[in-house]
Amino acid sequence: MSLLRTRGLRAFYGDFQALFDVDVDVADGETVAMIGANGAGKTTFLRAVMGALAAEPGMVVYDGHPIGGRSPHDIVRLGIAMVPEGRKLFPSLTVEENLLIGAYCRRPGHWNLERVFALFPMLAERRGIPADSLSGGQQQMAAIGRALMSNPRLLLCDELSLGLAPVAIKDIYACLAAIAAEGTTLVIVEQDIARALAASDRFYCMQEGRVALSGPADQVNRQAITTAYFGV
Amino acid sequence: MNWLSILVQGVLLGGLYALFAIGLSLSFGIMRLVNIAHGDLIVLSAFVALVVVNGLGMPPFASLAVVIPAMFAVGYALQRGLLNYTLGGSLLPPLLVTFGVSVIIQNLLLEGFGAHVRRLQAGAIETESIVLPSGLAVGVFPLLVFAIAIVAIASLQLLFFRTGLGRAFRAASDDATTAELMGVDNRHLYALAMAIAMVFTALAGVLFAIRTTFDPASGPIRLIFAFEAVIIGGLGSFWGTLVGGMVLGIAQAIGAALSPTWQILAGHIAFLVVLIVKPSGLFPRTRE
Amino acid sequence: MGGFEIERSTQASRAFAVFGVILVASLAALPYWGGPGDMRLVAEMAYYLALAQLWNLLAGYAGLVSVGQQAFVGLGAYALFFATAQLGIHPIVAVALSGVFAGLVSIPVAFVVFRLRGAYFAVGTWVVAEIFALSVSLVPVLGGGSGLSLTPAIVRQIAPDRAGRETIVYWLSLGICVVVFAVVYLMLRSRHGLALTAIRDSEPASASLGVDTFRTKLIIYVVTALCTGFVGALIFIWKLRLSPEAGFSVNDWTVVVIFMVVIGGIGTLEGPIVGMLVYFVLRELLADYGTWYLILLGTVAVVVMLRAQEGLWGLIARRFDLELFPVRRRLGRTEP
Numbered sequence: 029m030s031l032l033r034t035r036g037l038r039a040f041y042g043d044f045q046a047l048f049d050v051d052v053d054v055a056d057g058e059t060v061a062m063i064g065a066n067g068a069g070k071t072t073f074l075r076a077v078m079g080a081l082a083a084e085p086g087m088v089v090y091d092g093h094p095i096g097g098r099s100p101h102d103i104v105r106l107g108i109a110m111v112p113e114g115r116k117l118f119p120s121l122t123v124e125e126n127l128l129i130g131a132y133c134r135r136p137g138h139w140n141l142e143r144v145f146a147l148f149p150m151l152a153e154r155r156g157i158p159a160d161s162l163s164g165g166q167q168q169m170a171a172i173g174r175a176l177m178s179n180p181r182l183l184l185c186d187e188l189s190l191g192l193a194p195v196a197i198k199d200i201y202a203c204l205a206a207i208a209a210e211g212t213t214l215v216i217v218e219q220d221i222a223r224a225l226a227a228s229d230r231f232y233c234m235q236e237g238r239v240a241l242s243g244p245a246d247q248v249n250r251q252a253i254t255t256a257y258f259g260v
Numbered sequence: 261m262n263w264l265s266i267l268v269q270g271v272l273l274g275g276l277y278a279l280f281a282i283g284l285s286l287s288f289g290i291m292r293l294v295n296i297a298h299g300d301l302i303v304l305s306a307f308v309a310l311v312v313v314n315g316l317g318m319p320p321f322a323s324l325a326v327v328i329p330a331m332f333a334v335g336y337a338l339q340r341g342l343l344n345y346t347l348g349g350s351l352l353p354p355l356l357v358t359f360g361v362s363v364i365i366q367n368l369l370l371e372g373f374g375a376h377v378r379r380l381q382a383g384a385i386e387t388e389s390i391v392l393p394s395g396l397a398v399g400v401f402p403l404l405v406f407a408i409a410i411v412a413i414a415s416l417q418l419l420f421f422r423t424g425l426g427r428a429f430r431a432a433s434d435d436a437t438t439a440e441l442m443g444v445d446n447r448h449l450y451a452l453a454m455a456i457a458m459v460f461t462a463l464a465g466v467l468f469a470i471r472t473t474f475d476p477a478s479g480p481i482r483l484i485f486a487f488e489a490v491i492i493g494g495l496g497s498f499w500g501t502l503v504g505g506m507v508l509g510i511a512q513a514i515g516a517a518l519s520p521t522w523q524i525l526a527g528h529i530a531f532l533v534v535l536i537v538k539p540s541g542l543f544p545r546t547r548e
Numbered sequence: 549m550g551g552f553e554i555e556r557s558t559q560a561s562r563a564f565a566v567f568g569v570i571l572v573a574s575l576a577a578l579p580y581w582g583g584p585g586d587m588r589l590v591a592e593m594a595y596y597l598a599l600a601q602l603w604n605l606l607a608g609y610a611g612l613v614s615v616g617q618q619a620f621v622g623l624g625a626y627a628l629f630f631a632t633a634q635l636g637i638h639p640i641v642a643v644a645l646s647g648v649f650a651g652l653v654s655i656p657v658a659f660v661v662f663r664l665r666g667a668y669f670a671v672g673t674w675v676v677a678e679i680f681a682l683s684v685s686l687v688p689v690l691g692g693g694s695g696l697s698l699t700p701a702i703v704r705q706i707a708p709d710r711a712g713r714e715t716i717v718y719w720l721s722l723g724i725c726v727v728v729f730a731v732v733y734l735m736l737r738s739r740h741g742l743a744l745t746a747i748r749d750s751e752p753a754s755a756s757l758g759v760d761t762f763r764t765k766l767i768i769y770v771v772t773a774l775c776t777g778f779v780g781a782l783i784f785i786w787k788l789r790l791s792p793e794a795g796f797s798v799n800d801w802t803v804v805v806i807f808m809v810v811i812g813g814i815g816t817l818e819g820p821i822v823g824m825l826v827y828f829v830l831r832e833l834l835a836d837y838g839t840w841y842l843i844l845l846g847t848v849a850v851v852v853m854l855r856a857q858e859g860l861w862g863l864i865a866r867r868f869d870l871e872l873f874p875v876r877r878r879l880g881r882t883e884p
Contacts (some may be wrong), residue, residue: 078441104443116438118431128322129431133443178443294667336626345854351666353853355613356810360850363803367839367846452796484678487671521693525682528675532660535672537662 031056031182032077032108033089037096039069039076046072048237055183059204059214061224061245064234065257070217071113073234074184077215078110079103090182105133109180113187114215117159119139121168124155130177137179144173147203165196172203182213189220194244201227221253235259268398270513274489274506275406276471279464280482281489281501281524282412283457283512290433290453291347291494293354297362299483301458304365305465306474310378320380320470328462335458340451347450362479369476369544377473386470405467409505412460413498419456429453481524488531494541507534553815564872576722579715587714591721591786591878593828598728598779599801600808600820602772605732608815609744610768613666618802619657619680620650620773622795624780629790632702634689637700637708640720643781651770658769662762674798681796695791703788717785724782728775733817733873735771744768803842810849811861819872822861855857 029210032054039047047069055061062070075081076096077088083096095103109130117126128143145152148169154162168188175183185204189197197220204227208214218224225231225245233241233256241256280302287293295301308330312323342361346353388400420426432439432449440446468474468482485508493504506526515526534541578587607613627646633636637645657676664672685693707713736744743764746753762853780801784790794800804827812823827845833840856863865871 043425062322081436099445100440101443101445104441110441112438112441116435116441118434120430120434121427125430128424129427129442129444132428132541174442224490294671296667296671297637342850342854352607352613352814353857355670356806356853357850359615359803359806360846363846364843364850367843370839371843480674481678484671484675488675491668521682521685525679525686528679528682528701531675532679535663536660539607 029056030054031058032215033093034073034077034087035089037073037083039072039077039081039083045210046237047076050234050237050239052232053241054213054215056181057208057211057213058230059208059216059228062080062215062226062234062241063219063221063224063231063253063257064215066219067232067236068233069237071186072237074110074215074217075178076185077103077184078108079143084230101133103189104167104180105135107179107181108184109175109178109182110184111168111171111175111186112190113190115164115167117167117170117174118160119160121159121160122156123151123159124161126159126170127151127173127177130174135179139156141177141180144176147176147206149223163196164192165199168196168200170194171205172200172207176207178253182215183207185214185216187219187235188218189218189223197223221257233257262396264394264396266513267510268396269402269508269516272399272402272406272512273513274502275402275409275509276464276468276500277485277489277505277508278409279405279412279460279467279505280486281493281505282416282498283461283464283491284483284486285495285498285501286416286457286460287454288431291343291450293343293347294358294510295343296355296358296483297365297479298358298461298486299481300362300365300369300479301331301334301461302468302482302486303474303476303479304334304369305458306378306380306478307373307476308367308462309380309466309469309507310373313380320382320466322461322464324463328459329461331465332455335531336451336455339454341446342451344447344456348432353440361532362483365544366476366479367510375475377475378469380466380469382470383539400473405471407484408463408467409502412463413502416460416498425452461539485527490528491541492531492534494544496545497543500541500543500545507542558871558874560870561872561874572722572726576719579718581768584711584714587718589826589828591718593824594721594828595783597820597824598810599776599805600812600824601728601732601817602775602779603802603805604809604814604817604820605735606768606772607734608809608819609736610725610765611744612765613670613768614673615670615798615802615806616661616675616677617772617776617805618798618800619673620654620675620776621780621783621801622677622680622684622792623650624777625655625784625790625795626690627777628781628784629696629698632689632705633696639702640716643720643778644810646781647774647778650780651774654770654773655766657773658766662765677796677798681792684795685792688829688831691791693792694783695794697789698785704784717782720785721782724778726752728779731771731775735768736817737874786811804845807845807849809859811845811852811859813861813865814857815860816858816865818865819859819861819870822864823859828862 030053034050034052037047037050038045050073062073064070072081076083079098079100079102081196083094088094088096090106090108095106116127123127124141127141129179132139151170151173152164154166159167160171170249201223206215216228225248228245231242231245232239233253235256236259284295284298305327309320309323309327312318312326313320343354343357345356385401389397390400390403391397420429428439428444428449431442432444432446436446457518489504489508490501491504492507493500493502507530511530512523512527516523557694575590578590604780624646627649628642631645632639633643661669661676684690688695703713707716784795808823808827809820811826812821813819830841830845834844852859858866
């Protein structure tokens with residue numbers, strides 16, 4: 029069953045068109061990877077789904093309902109959460125407070141402070157310190173935990189591995205697998221192609237605002253990816 | 261010149277100035293909005309209190325039960341209906357729109373109430389004083405105002421650091437876009453912030469109207485006092501605003517010993533000195 | 549293959565230049581075809597236009613939104629009254645000196661207020677104006693709190709008879725307006741003007757390109773203060789009577805001026821002209837309704853800021869692609 033479906037999704041930054049007729053399907057419980065070069069439109073896609081960019085209602089359909097163009101706080105309420113690019117934790121808040129703000133809209137579900145701390149024990153040890161004094165990997169975990177606190181059905185992850193050490197990336201993806209195993213649907217935007225494909229069921233490759241290639245993650249043709257990624 | 265008496269008067273006056281300043285501090289801290297109409301909203305509160313006192317025959321302190329909810333509603337409507345639309349771009353729209361609102365409020369009050377000065381009569385409490393063991397006489401009303409200011413700031417601290425709403429305020433102040441991505445409805449949050457700011461503004465307005473005479477044109481100088489208290493204390497800290505108010509109050513109390521003109525001038529000079537020597541204020545906290 | 553050249557003037561601006569010269573010439577001849585009431589009105593329009601252009605230069609082009617320009621109006625006026633009464637200087641000469649005085653005072657003021665940004669800068673300039681007003685009211689030789697007047701002896705130095713005086717002061721008003729216009733226009737056409745637009749759009753970016761933002765802002769601030777001082781002195785030669793409240797009035801010299809610029813169109817040279825005309829029309833129409841015209845002005849300004857930030861002129865200019873004062877540089881092709 030399709031949880032998220034975009035049809036003919038177009039997005040603009042002012043006069044500049046960033047997405048051209050993007051069609052994407054994400055089934056309930058799937059993990060879908062979006063790969064592509066910088067500026068290809070991956071983050072723009074997530075932002076359009078999240079309501080941070082204007083879109084026509086029918087362009088984004090979630091659980092059968094058109095949600096395009098609704099404001100982000102409405103969309104969180106419907107069960108979509110975002111782990112933003114660059115973590116974007118709140119510096120004035122402690123680790124625990126950052127997690128708590130994720131639960132602002134109070135959606136029912138099994139994720140709460142205890143369970144998030146169980147998933148990320150090193151956050152529990154540091155719950156009372158300002159969030160920006162964590163290491164990069166810890167911040168990423170806090171950002172994921174914060175998104176989980178709203179009990180989303182669909183989790184959008186933007187560039188999780190950016191700026192992190194390989195060890196930290198490994199841990200993060202292990203946690204992602206655990207989250208996916210619980211039934212949460214994931215859309216992962218990644219520049220690390222191997223990592224993204226290894227973690228996902230299907231993938232889309234974006235290039236200059238369009239879907240250049242898509243398919244199952246385990247039947248990937250190296251050559252096809254390179255062509256789709258770079259457009260050469 | 262009885263220095264101790266001047267010091268005490270100044271400190272207590274600081275309580276009133278802190279109450280003036282909290283609203284300004286709140287709206288800047290959360291929304292980066294400097295509300296030029298702030299002083300006029302203090303005066304508006306005073307006039308609402310006047311109407312309530314004269315119309316319903318209530319004593320001034322009791323009128324707070326009406327004025328505070330009324331100004332809460334005014335603040336919410338003003339932010340949600342008008343000021344929210346000025347945010348997010350250059351600094352000109354919020355500055356000029358609040359400037360326009362300031363002029364509109366002043367002149368509407370002038371049309372409605374005329375230019376003559378008013379005062380809220382609170383009775384004996386205005387002139388009562390306690391005599392401390394050292395022989396120093398302290399006014400009961402200024403003491404009360406100071407106590408109210410302390411309670412007000414303490415409750416604001418509590419709200420900000422111990423509640424979910426306060427968490428949302430701090431998050432939106434850090435990063436409004438990401439706060440929205442976490443489910444925070446900024447339009448509603450900002451309106452709530454302004455409404456809460458108006459609660460303190462209403463409090464300040466009623467107390468100030470008991471203490472001094474006022475008229476429709478009394479707003480701008482109140483804005484300036486509030487502004488000076490915020491700058492002296494340092495942006496982003498509520499207790500800092502109290503200290504700023506006290507410094508301003510003390511400077512004014514020293515000037516008042518010379519003449520009413522010197523009272524205000526001394527305050528301005530203190531502000532200027534802080535601006536030259538320590539521009540970020542005494543206890544700055546806000547990240548820019 | 550043709551080349552490119554930088555053009556400045558357009559057909560509309562050339563036509564307007566001709567119209568402008570004719571207008572100024574006929575206004576200069578007003579003493580001969582109009583009455584004293586007309587001269588007063590046109591002079592008032594002229595000095596308000598000057599104040600508006602100056603505020604616009606500061607806020608619309610340099611991004612320095614000051615709510616304290618009345619400081620320099622008052623300083624200029626007090627300098628004039630002091631120079632004529634205490635130093636025996638001829639009033640017309642004193643007007644020039646008053647401007648210089650205001651400009652000099654603005655230098656230390658700038659160093660203080662530039663420590664503040666944005667809306668805080670705005671309120672800070674207001675506080676500075678208040679400081680001047682209060683300080684002046686404490687000085688007995690300047691008339692203290694109640695103020696002072698230009699004595700008949702001083703006034704007669706301009707011209708022995710009233711008609712002559714009014715004519716001369718009227719021409720002075722027109723002249724100052726034209727001079728201020730020229731100063732603003734030339735500043736904008738110069739590299740300072742380009743620097744200004746860059747600073748206004750992005751201070752860090754322009755600084756990184758080597759634009760000395762502090763120096764540019766200082767120059768604009770001082771030049772504006774100097775010209776505002778001129779105008780202030782001129783205004784109070786008309787009024788003959790000065791007090792701290794009148795000289796440093798935020799309502800008269802800042803509120804009205806800001807409304808003119810905002811409604812007319814901030815950041816353009818044509819905007820203040822439109823705004824000034826709108827203000828005077830409204831004032832005439834609503835003369836019997838007291839404060840309502842201020843309420844209306846305030847409301848229109850709020851609406852303009854929310855819905856049409858470029859002001860009335862901006863709407864007209866966009867509709868017809870007009871630019872009457874060629875300040876921008878356009879890229880044009882040369883003939884192949």
